Amino acid sequence: METFEINQQLDPAMIITAYLIYLPIALLLTYYVARILFKNGKVFMIDIFRGREEIATATNRLFEMGFYLLNLGFALVILRIQLRADQLFETQEMIEVLSMKIGGFSIYLGVMLFLNLFLFFRGKRKSKEHQLIQERILSKKGTPHFGQA
């Protein structure tokens, strides 16, 4: 994984500039998406847990933490810019590489957003099913059954 080719035309300052541009953008994007998702998700959670606010907030916080861990981890792991031995890294290269990284990360965040939305909806459906089953049980208890103890 680690290559030790020495790139003659590599200016470390340029690469570090690229990192200093990429990192805040990636972190801010993650923060922004997480904020929107889990601020609105709280309402969903309260609905899924049928009004129990404490457990809803706790579960929301748990999912939020998982989201942050996963996405910040991913943003950091893909930070590294690996260049071939003969490749230049001037302004043009930097713009191209940064667009690739930031764009790719945005797409990934979008996928994560939709995945989490899907999980929210699935949770709501499951909770609705549970509710219906419970109502059915309760309504059945009311009607007399002949031939049963």
Place this chain on the structure above:
Amino acid sequence: MITNYNILAYILYGMITAFIIVRVGWMFYINGAHYLYDLFIGDKDTADMLNRLLLLGYYLLNLGYVAVSLSYWPTILGVKDLAELLAERIGFILLGLALMHYINMAWVQIAHKFLKTN
């Protein structure tokens, strides 16, 4: 005389990951308590015990991994490499934490279903 940036890297890496692990672990403990109480309705003792065990295992595993991984760093000769390696390794820890978190949530659910039907 500074020959390489490794010691600086170890200090930064150790401090940042220790802070993240301890803080995140504690937040999981606090929020997980509510989650577990809901799962093990009425059985508060099992929930507490499970929560404590998860926290202990979590600390052992993660802090231990950080300590062991210090021996496996390459020699860092420049600031660029320092930044890259730090980002990569810390990101890896975060991904590992996320994985562990989701697996824990999943198997606690499964364990609950299993215990419920028995």
